[in-house]
Amino acid sequence: MDELTREFLIESQEGLDRMERCLTDLEERPQDTELLGEIFRSVHTIKGTTGFLGFKRLEKLAHAGENLLGLLRDGKLQANQGIITGLLQLMDGLRAILRVIEQAGDEGGGEDGALIERLNELQQVDAVAVPVAMSGAMAVKEAEAPMVHRAAPPVAIAKPVVEVAAASPVAREEAAPAADAPKTRTTAASDSTLRVDVVLLNRMMNLVGELVLTRNQILQATSADPNLTLLSRRLDMVTADLRESVMRARMQPVSNVFSKFPRIIRDLSQALHRKVRLVMEGQETELDKSLLEAIKDPLTHAVRNSLDHGIEPPEVRVAAGKDAEGVLKLRAYQESSHVIIEVSDDGAGIHVEKVRNKAIERGLITAERAAHLGERELLQLIFLPGFSTAEAVTNVSGRGVGMDVVRTNVEKIGGKVELDSRPGKGTTLRLRIPLTLAIIPALIVRSLDQSFALPQGALSELVNIPPDKVATAIEWMDGAPLYRLRGKLLPLVFLDRMLSPAGGSKTREAKDHFIAVLDADGRRFGLVVDGLADPEEIVVKPLSSVLKQVGLYTGATVLGSGDLALILDPGSIASRAGVSMRAEEERGSRQGEEEEVLSMSTEFLLVEAAGRRAAVPLGEVLRIERIPLSRIEYFGYRPVLNFEGQLLPIEDSGGVIAAAEGDLEAQLTVVVCREGQRHVGIAVSHVLDVAKGGDLFEAGTQQAANGVTLLKEQVTGIVELRQVPPLPVTGVAQSMETWSSVPEGVA
Amino acid sequence: MSAENALMRQDGPRSLVVAGKREKTAALVELCSVRLGETLFGIPITYILEIVGGTRPQAVPLAPEFVGGLVHYRGDVLTTVSLRQLLGMPAQEGKQDILVLESANGCFGLLVDSVGEVLTVSAAEHEPNPSVLDERRRELFAGAYKLKECLLIMLDPERLDPVRLGAVAA
Numbered sequence: 001m002d003e004l005t006r007e008f009l010i011e012s013q014e015g016l017d018r019m020e021r022c023l024t025d026l027e028e029r030p031q032d033t034e035l036l037g038e039i040f041r042s043v044h045t046i047k048g049t050t051g052f053l054g055f056k057r058l059e060k061l062a063h064a065g066e067n068l069l070g071l072l073r074d075g076k077l078q079a080n081q082g083i084i085t086g087l088l089q090l091m092d093g094l095r096a097i098l099r100v101i102e103q104a105g106d107e108g109g110g111e112d113g114a115l116i117e118r119l120n121e122l123q124q125v126d127a128v129a130v131p132v133a134m135s136g137a138m139a140v141k142e143a144e145a146p147m148v149h150r151a152a153p154p155v156a157i158a159k160p161v162v163e164v165a166a167a168s169p170v171a172r173e174e175a176a177p178a179a180d181a182p183k184t185r186t187t188a189a190s191d192s193t194l195r196v197d198v199v200l201l202n203r204m205m206n207l208v209g210e211l212v213l214t215r216n217q218i219l220q221a222t223s224a225d226p227n228l229t230l231l232s233r234r235l236d237m238v239t240a241d242l243r244e245s246v247m248r249a250r251m252q253p254v255s256n257v258f259s260k261f262p263r264i265i266r267d268l269s270q271a272l273h274r275k276v277r278l279v280m281e282g283q284e285t286e287l288d289k290s291l292l293e294a295i296k297d298p299l300t301h302a303v304r305n306s307l308d309h310g311i312e313p314p315e316v317r318v319a320a321g322k323d324a325e326g327v328l329k330l331r332a333y334q335e336s337s338h339v340i341i342e343v344s345d346d347g348a349g350i351h352v353e354k355v356r357n358k359a360i361e362r363g364l365i366t367a368e369r370a371a372h373l374g375e376r377e378l379l380q381l382i383f384l385p386g387f388s389t390a391e392a393v394t395n396v397s398g399r400g401v402g403m404d405v406v407r408t409n410v411e412k413i414g415g416k417v418e419l420d421s422r423p424g425k426g427t428t429l430r431l432r433i434p435l436t437l438a439i440i441p442a443l444i445v446r447s448l449d450q451s452f453a454l455p456q457g458a459l460s461e462l463v464n465i466p467p468d469k470v471a472t473a474i475e476w477m478d479g480a481p482l483y484r485l486r487g488k489l490l491p492l493v494f495l496d497r498m499l500s501p502a503g504g505s506k507t508r509e510a511k512d513h514f515i516a517v518l519d520a521d522g523r524r525f526g527l528v529v530d531g532l533a534d535p536e537e538i539v540v541k542p543l544s545s546v547l548k549q550v551g552l553y554t555g556a557t558v559l560g561s562g563d564l565a566l567i568l569d570p571g572s573i574a575s576r577a578g579v580s581m582r583a584e585e586e587r588g589s590r591q592g593e594e595e596e597v598l599s600m601s602t603e604f605l606l607v608e609a610a611g612r613r614a615a616v617p618l619g620e621v622l623r624i625e626r627i628p629l630s631r632i633e634y635f636g637y638r639p640v641l642n643f644e645g646q647l648l649p650i651e652d653s654g655g656v657i658a659a660a661e662g663d664l665e666a667q668l669t670v671v672v673c674r675e676g677q678r679h680v681g682i683a684v685s686h687v688l689d690v691a692k693g694g695d696l697f698e699a700g701t702q703q704a705a706n707g708v709t710l711l712k713e714q715v716t717g718i719v720e721l722r723q724v725p726p727l728p729v730t731g732v733a734q735s736m737e738t739w740s741s742v743p744e745g746v747a
Numbered sequence: 748m749s750a751e752n753a754l755m756r757q758d759g760p761r762s763l764v765v766a767g768k769r770e771k772t773a774a775l776v777e778l779c780s781v782r783l784g785e786t787l788f789g790i791p792i793t794y795i796l797e798i799v800g801g802t803r804p805q806a807v808p809l810a811p812e813f814v815g816g817l818v819h820y821r822g823d824v825l826t827t828v829s830l831r832q833l834l835g836m837p838a839q840e841g842k843q844d845i846l847v848l849e850s851a852n853g854c855f856g857l858l859v860d861s862v863g864e865v866l867t868v869s870a871a872e873h874e875p876n877p878s879v880l881d882e883r884r885r886e887l888f889a890g891a892y893k894l895k896e897c898l899l900i901m902l903d904p905e906r907l908d909p910v911r912l913g914a915v916a917a
Contacts, residue, residue, distance in 0.1 A: 448808060499808035544826040544855065546913035547817075550809045556817055556824040564805035564817050564824060 008049050009102055010195070015042035016091055016098075017259065023087055024262030030079040039087070040069040046094060057107045058097045064116040065090040068123050077123065086122045088263065089115060198289065201250050208239075208246045209439060209539035215239045216536070216560035247288070247435070254332040254341065255283035257296050261303055261330060268307045275314045275325040276307060282332040287339050291433055294413045295341065298406040302343040302429050303328065305403065310347030310427050320424065322346070338415075339435060344428035350421040352378040362387060367612065368653075368717040379419050383407045406431075414440070414457050442538045442557075444565060445516060446531035447495040451565040453538050453557055454516055454527070458570040462532065463515040470513050474528075483515060483526055490517065493577040494528045495568075499552075520570035525579040527570070536560060540567060552576065604709060606691055606716065607671060607684040609654025615709050615716045616682060620673045624687055629666040632657060638725075641670065641681055648672065648681045651724045656683040675721035682719055774870045778892075780863035780899060781846065783830055787899045788859070789866070789892065794904040796847040796854060798862050803842055813912050815858040820847060826909050827856035830902075833887070833912070850908040857907060866899070868892045873901070886915075 019042040022035045029035065047062035065087065071077040093115050100108040215235055222228035258280050269276040287295075311317075311326035318324050331342040352375050359365045359381045370378075381387060382403045406429075407417045414434045421427040434440070434457070442453040443462075463485065465473045474492065475482050481492040492515065515526040538557040547553060554569045604615035625641075632639050632650065639650040639657055650670060652658065660666040670681040709718055778789040779798075797820075804816030804827050815829030827845060831838055845856040875890045889901040905911070 450806065450808075541824040543817075543824065544853070544909055546814060546909040547807055547810055547826055549913065550807070552809065553807075556805075558819050558824070562819070564819055566805075566807060566817075 005053060005101070005105075008053060009098055012046050012049070012094070012098055015045055016095055018042055019091055020088075020263055021259050023084060023091070024266060026079055027081075027084055027266070033073065033075070036069065036073040036079070040066065040073045043069055043090075043094075055097075055101065055107050057110065057112065058094065058101075061090070061093055061097065061112045061116060064119040065094075068119050071123055083122050086119055088266075090119060196249070201246070204246050205250065208243045211239050212243060212439070212537070212539055213558045213560075217562050220560050243439075248286070250289050251286035252289050252292055253283060254285050254287055254292065254339070255280075257292055257299060258283050258330055258332070261299075264300065264303060265307065265328060268304065272307060273313055274307055274311050276311055277325050277327050279327055279329045280331070281329065285332040285334055285339055287332075287433060288435065291413055291435075294409060295415075295431060295433060298409045298417075298431065299330075299341065299343065301403070301406045302431075303330075306343055306345040306347065306427065306429075310345040310349075312348050316348075334435075335432075339433045341431040341433065342428055343431075344426060346426040349423040349425055349427050350379060350382065350419075351423050355379065355381050359384070359387060363714075366715060366717040368614075369715070379421060382419070383417070414455070439537055439539050441535060442567065443516065443535045444533035444559060445495070445514070445527075445529040446533060447529045448500055451533065451559060451563055452495070452529075453536075453559075453565045453567045454518070454570070455554075455567065456535065458518045458520050459516055460519050460524075461517045463517065463526070465513040465515065467511055467513075470511075474513070481528075485517065485526070490515075490524065490526045491577070491579050492526045492528050493573060493579065495573075496530065498573065498577060518570040518574070520574045523571075523574040523579050525574055525577065527568075527573065538565070538567070603690055604716075604718070605671065606688040607669075607682070607719075608686045608688055609656050609682075609684045610659050611685075612654060613688070613714065613716050614654070614684075615718045616671055616673060616721075617718065618690060620675065620721060622672045622674055622679065625670045625672060625681070627668055627670060629657070629660050629663065629668045632668065639683070646679075648679055649724060649726075650681045650683050651719070651721075652683040653719075654684065656685050673721055675724065678726070680721055680724045682721075775867050776870050776873075776892075777865060777867050778899075778901070779846070779865050781830075781844070781857075781859040782861045782863055783834070783859055784836060787863070787894075787897055788830070789868075789899045789901050790846060790848070790857070790904060791901075792865060794848050794850075796849050799845045799847060799856070800862070801842045802845050804845075804856075804858065811913060814909060815843075815856070818845060818856055820854070820856065823854070825854060825856045827858045828907055828909050828912065829858040830907075831858070831860075833907070834884070848904045848907070850905060850910075852908055852910040855907075855909050857904075866894075868894070868899070 019039050022039045022042075026032065026035050026039070043062050043065045047059055047066055050056075050059040050062060068077070068083070068086070068090075072079055072083070077083070093112055097107050097110070097112075100106075100110070215232075218232050219236060222232045261280070262278055265276055265278050268274070306328055311328065312320070312322075314324040317326060327346050329342070329344045331340075331344070333340055355378050356370045356373070359378075360367050360370055364381065364384050364387060365373075373381075383406075384404060387403065410417050410431050410433070416432040418430040418432065419427070420430070441456040443456060443459055445452050445454055463483070473483060475484070481494065482489045483492050484490070511530065514529050514532050516529060516532075517524070517526050536559060538559070540555040541557055543553060543555055551572050552569055553566045555567045557565050557567060559565050603618040605618050605621050607614055607616060627641065631641060633642060634640065635647065635649075639652055641648040641650055648670075650657070657668065660668065669684050669687060671684055671687065672679055672681050709716055777792045779792050779795055781788050781790065799818070799820065802818050804818045806816045807814055810816075813828050813833045815827040815832065818825050818827055825847065829838070839860060843858045843860060844862045845858055846862065847854055847856055872893045873890055874893065876885050876888050880888065887902060887906055889903040891901060892899040
């Protein structure tokens with residue numbers, strides 16, 4: 001493709017982007033001649049250049065659009081819904097042809113007859129009511145011939161004849177200044193701006209990163225020499241400034257992404273019969289180009305969701321005492337080293353109960369587990385893959401992809417997603433995006449006598465365990481190291497052991513331990529390292545594919561000391577160590593991690609109680625009894641089993657006994673378990689299997705009542721034996737006391 | 748520079764060998780000699796970007812055996828291949844020299860005990876790999892030159908590329 005065509009493509013794309021922005025504004029201010037002039041110029045420029053380059057198809061389409069726009073600009077036609085839709089279609093059509101040209105080099109053999117016809121029809125919408133309608137219609141036919149460009153304007157004037165007598169000459173005169181207009185505009189723009197290849201910018205960014213490294217080294221090397229201190233401080237300042245400038249050069253205003261939303265919202269609100277007003281704030285906020293690209297899709301998802309699930313249909317809104325027109329607000333602002341992008345609506349909000357039910361219905365969570373979740377935790381469920389509360393699948397949303405995609409995409413670029421919702425008031429989704437990717441703040445840690453960089457984004461806190469406390473502070477649960485962080489169990493991963501399976505240091509008790517508490521995609525764990533160094537702003541250098549395959553490193557960097565440090569990937573470390581997601585997220589993270597999870601697991605007896613699956617820790621199971629239902633007796637309201645003169649309390653939270661009530665032949669399966677010093681029976685419908693389960697020991701679920709495990713690829717609630725209330729028997733009550741003091745003692 | 752290199756590579760050792768056999772008027776080959784223990788190896792100089800002496804690469808835990816670690820080279824982090832580890836020789840303590848080589852997948856470093864001089868040898872002195880070599884070595888070696896004092900084993904830089912080695916190992 002020659003330079004001229006490429007230039008034309010870029011220019012036309014920009015023109016169409018401008019046109020898109022103007023078109024949506026036009027809907028609100030149909031009389032704005034400035035807007036119309038702008039749109040006209042965009043199309044006119046395309047038409048002018050295409051004729052020159054010989055793109056006939058494009059020229060024909062642009063010409064049809066120009067005719068319509070000419071009428072609008074001259075005030076001879078009033079922009080209305082239909083016309084704007086037509087113009088948007090024109091824009092799409094032009095874009096499509098430009099795309100073909102970009103890919104194939106020529107405009108392809110497509111036909112735009114229908115669209116041109118439509119554009120021509122629009123020119124005389126109002127004319128129908130006027131007696132001259134016939135002449136208008138006839139002229140339209142003429143306009144279809146490509147060679148009668150000049151014949152077109154009179155067509156358009158068919159209607160205005162009634163109002164403006166001198167319309168025809170005016171239209172002709174207009175043509176000349178309009179042709180000049182684009183020229184003057186481009187000159188103005190090219191005076192102050194320059195197109196720069198992104199590749200060149202990337203290279204500059206790399207070099208600046210290099211400079212930052214060298215500066216760091218010089219700063220360290222010269223700190224002792226007073227003569228050099230001044231110079232190096234100056235170097236420091238200049239480097240910082242330069243880095244900022246180059247970063248700025250890669251920055252683009254978020255309006256580049258925001259600008260497509262008026263159109264999306266316009267189309268969606270029509271498709272969904274919503275009335276929506278879009279408010280955009282902070283469009284001038286700037287973000288790195290690559291990041292801007294990356295948030296385009298998540299943002300679109302979020303906006304679609306807001307329209308589909310958030311903002312109610314007008315009649316519902318009115319009934320709820322709200323304005324029939326909903327407000328969708330896109331807001332961008334900078335907050336220290338992050339850019340926050342908010343998508344908020346004043347719609348129905350998210351009903352946590354609905355979320356709870358849907359999550360249970362979709363099998364994303366067990367009912368017991370759901371019952372224990374707080375409101376905030378329940379809201380988080382909508383980020384699970386496969387979640388959707390839409391009653392019906394529409395082509396807008398409801399296919400169960402969406403929020404999880406939003407979260408994954410944003411987390412991929414080191415960002416975070418936050419969600420706030422108040423039923424009846426609205427929902428706010430907040431995307432927290434880092435300013436840049438190439439330079440990240442990191443904590444340098446030491447292990448195996450080497451430095452490693454931990455991205456600060458994943459780091460939540462640091463814990464130091466002095467040498468004499470190591471033995472008591474780190475607890476072991478069947479081979480799994482744990483640490484009590486403010487009363488919650490945190491799984492630990494020893495970095496040296498993970499990186500050097502053969503030679504993990506044996507003398508670990510004798511030295512300081514540092515725990516970096518990391519939060520990787522919702523998985524919380526503590527990484528045990530030998531030492532901590534300063535936090536540093538590191539420049540991420542890519543690794544060769546051989547080393548990427550190791551899986552634990554995202555890159556490498558050169559430290560101020562000149563040493564190299566590998567950048568650790570907290571997510572992969574968590575996966576490799578078998579740290580699973582907090583229970584409610586467990587399902588999402590399962591793929592590919594199963595083996596690791598299993599290697600650190602305990603075995604469970606998988607049972608089914610009245611249609612629900614539950615897990616009983618196998619270690620606690622004494623035996624399984626099958627008894628006739630009639631043997632169940634009641635002690636007060638509680639079912640008990642008289643077992644060789646001993647009373648066995650039967651836990652029936654599954655409602656198995658109640659379900660079988662009245663059926664004298666019914667058999668009941670009772671799993672007899674040890675619980676402290678007493679025995680309890682659990683009534684179940686069937687015993688399904690014995691299987692290894694996922695972990696128990698992530699933070700947040702120390703109370704095993706909240707415990708779930710991964711059994712046979714399903715998140716299964718663990719039956720909590722402790723919660724079986726003791727029988728009001730003196731002996732049992734006493735043993736109960738002994739039992740309940742046990743965990744206290746351990747703590 | 749790369750265009751020039753590409754041109755030179757066409758005249759690389761293997762094509763020269765063929766030429767040398769055809770007409771005994773020996774074509775000359777320039778190669779860089781490197782030492783590994785007692786053995787002398789050679790690498791065609793057309794592949795060599797730079798020689799960095801006395802480095803201490805940063806180890807990469809859990810990396811494949813042949814990876815000698817990472818070094819900082821002109822703003823990039825370079826993966827190095829340890830010739831010792833590749834040939835199953837015991838690792839050497841202390842500093843090593845690095846040859847920065849160019850390959851289809853970018854640059855990589857080759858860790859050797861020490862880099863010697865650039866030799867000009869006659870292509871007529873070249874002999875292909877003997878059949879007694881084990882398969883792994885046959886893969887890495889590109890024959891040998893019969894120098895006066897000893898044999899100089901030619902290495903094929905294309906086959907030392909860590910990406911390629913990684914693919915073979917996998």
